[in-house]
Amino acid sequence: MTKKQKKMLKRIIATSILYAVAVILKHATTLPSEALFAAFLIPYVLISYDVLIKSVKNIQNGQVFDENFLMALASIGALVLGEYSEAVAVMLFYQIGEWFQSYAVNKSRKSIAALMDIRPEYANIEVDGKIEQVDPEEVRVGQTIVINPGERVPLDGTVEKGQSSLDTSALTGESVPRSVRAGSEVISGCINQAGVLYVKVSKPYEDSTVAKILDLVENATNKKSKSEQFITKFARIYTPVVVFLALALAVIPSLVDGQWSVWVYRSLSFLVTSCPCALVISVPLSFFGGIGGASRKGILVKGSNYLQLLSEVKTIVFDKTGTITKGNFQVTEVQAVGMSREALLDLAAKAESHSTHPIALSIQKAAAPDLSLADVHDIQEVAGHGVKAIVGKQTVCIGNQKLMAQQGIDALPEGNGFGTCVYVSVDGRYAGMIEIADEIKEDSKTAIDLLRHYGVRKFVMLTGDSEQVAKKVAGKVGIDEVHAQLLPDQKVALLDQILAQKEGKDKVAFVGDGINDAPVLTQADVGIAMGGLGSDAAIEAADIVLMEDQLSQIVVAMQISKKTLRIVYENIVFALAIKVVILVLAALGITNMWAAVFADVGVSFLAILNAMRALRVDKIK
CATH class of the missing domain: 2.70.150.10 (Calcium-transporting ATPase, cytoplasmic transduction domain A)
Structure with missing residues (x-):
């Protein structure tokens, strides 16, 4: 509990005691009205002075219609009408609600603060x-x-x-x-x-x-969701409207029947009821809690807007290597023509010596450890095809079928169908094939099955790997649609097509490793980077960064997203329904100021407690 919260709690306790004394004096003694007014005025001033000061300052700054103004107007009106007990009660319960709001926000901030502890001091x-x-x-x-x-x-x-x-x-x-x-x-x-x-x-x-x-x-809370934007706009229009309705309720009937005190009291009850605290507080707090809960699970969400968009995702597009598979390539087969297996590996490793691609690294690892690179020069990377290099006096090309086709080489052999085949030519003649296999992550299939449970209807794979390997992997994990042997610009074009085909408010997410998928990560409705630990590209390009390299974290993120949105909608429906009922009853004189206090503070308190549920992350179901 902060110092400010402790101070406020002491004010609430002191006011409650003084208010109880004043109520006892009212019902157990025959004090004159002036003494009774003073007995209630003391707790009223103690609990409301900050609200009254804020409302005056806001009026001076041109910000009239806010919750401070509504509370000040309603409570002062009750004092003028002689409803001293209601005047104190309005402010007391309003401040209790504000205290619980502060406590809830502070608790949700602690989950973020735990992450803030990673800041090094020295x-x-x-x-x-x-x-x-x-x-x-x-x-x-x-x-x-x-x-x-x-x-x-x-x-x-x-x-x-x-x-x-x-x-x-x-x-x-x-x-x-x-x-x-x-x-x-x-x-x-x-x-x-x-x-x-x-x-x-x-x-x-x-x-x-x-x-x-x-x-x-x-900066995550700076990007507001559609729900938060709606509530902000709603409050700006709603508050002045209800103030003028309350004024009309006080004046128009009074001009007809002359019962000014009755209708002014009803209008004050109407004002207290109308305060939009429950919505204005609980909706952002729900998203804040969702972002905090996600951060504790190693899921960084760049804004509450992305948390809401994730709940609307119906199509997920995956990269393959490093996303569905581990990206730990190993040479599993070597077919050499006109030379030994070792000689082919050494030639390929020399040509790939300047590359950091996982396939290149696996070939370098399989070659002789003391390989000399003195005779390697003029290395050229052919995007989406492979690498060309001069090794000694020979021109070595290593890459896919497209690169071999440029050399006039066709009818290439295939591996066992699960690995990626890399072909080697020397001076335009076919020299052999190296097969590199990748391993599917243990949780890939389970994660995709769970995502279907959460409402994702379509799964697509976009990869630069061969079609045969891509289809094998897709079949193993349950992906519906596969596009293989793609260049980076082709991935962008295909994602454009997928985005154009989506229905209504459905959203499309792209999941990649965040290193070479930056264009498609930024293009999708929601870009999700896998294994963002230490990856600058992931943190920069993606909307959601999964710090652990596990596909199941997408399920956790989806679960948090849907739970947060469910809480938001529960609070909106609950708050509006209660307020509409009490507003009508207050206007008809069926309820008094106490019901109005419940409609404001009580509803806010319940909505805040509900919003705090967003902090708790349930187990994957």
Whole structure:
């Protein structure tokens, strides 16, 4: 509980005691009206002074029609009419509702605050043999920092010396530690659990993983959902309308029957009832809770608008490598023509020596470890086809069927059908085939089955891999539609077609690894980046970033999205229904100020309690 909340709670308790004393004096004694007025005025001023001051300031600034104005007008009107008890009750219960709102917001902020704890306070650098603590922003790229056991990694870098395990739970929600040693990359925000690590800094603080995540989360609530935008516009129109209706209710009937005190009291009850607190508070709080709950599960949502859009997704388009499959390629078969298996691998590895593509890395790994690259030059990458290079005096091409077709080579052999076939030619002659297999993630099929349960109707795969491999993978996990052997611009064109074919308010999500899928991630209604841990491209391009490289996190995100929207709609329907009923009853004189207080504070309190449910993330069902 904050100091402000504690202070407010003391005011509420003191006011409640004074109000109880005043009620007892009213019913148990025969005090003169002036003394009775003073007995109620003291608790009234104690509980309402801040509301009265705010309403005056807002009027001076031209912001007349807000909840402070409504409460001030209704309570002062009740005092003037001699309804002292109702005047104090209106303010007392309004402040109780405000206190619970503050408490709920503070609780939902704590889930975000837990993520904010990843902000590093200092970095250790070695100066003249001594360790000094400096601000992480002062550390330059290339400097070596020292991370002791129990300390948070302040900056991204590469381990130069030492061995340890890192707790990444603050970033990913995953409790299993990650082992690191010399050569391993580490990212800021993790906690060093065991040995001392010496890390060479690779990025300045402002470009580090922790800085990007903090910026993303801190700005997440700036992008309002359609529901929040509606409530904001609704409140701007609704509040002045009900004020004028209340004025009409007070004046017009009174001119007919002359019962001014009766109709003014009814109009004041009408005003208290009409306060839109329940909607204005609970709807943003629900989305805030949803974003906070998601962050605790390692799911970063860039705005409540994306949380709402995710609940409307009916088509999900997937990349294959690194999304549905692990992206851990291994050479499973080598067919060489006119040379040994080892010689073919060495030629291919030399041609692919400058590439960081997973397929290229797997070939490099399978080749001789001490491979000399002195005779490799003029390496050219042919987008969507493969690589050309001069190795010694030979022109080596390594890539797919399209690249071989450019060499006039056809009738190529196939592998076992599950791996990716890479073909090699030397000086325009076919030299062999290397098959590289990828492994499907354990949770891919289960995740897609669960997404169907959550209302997703269509699943599409867009991949640059061969059609045979793509269809095999799609069949294993249950994807309906497959488009293979695509260049990056073809992926964009196909996603355009899918977006054009969607029905009504249905949305399309694209799921990729966030490194080479930036164009389609930004193009989709909702871009979801898999395994965003340490990936700048993922954090920049996607609307939702899954810090763990697991497809099942999309199910969790969908579950949070739908639960949050369900809570939002429950609050809107509940609040409006109760208010409409009480407004009608207040206008007819069937209810009094106490019912109006319930319609305002009571409904707000119940809506806030309901909104707080968004913080709790249920298990996947």
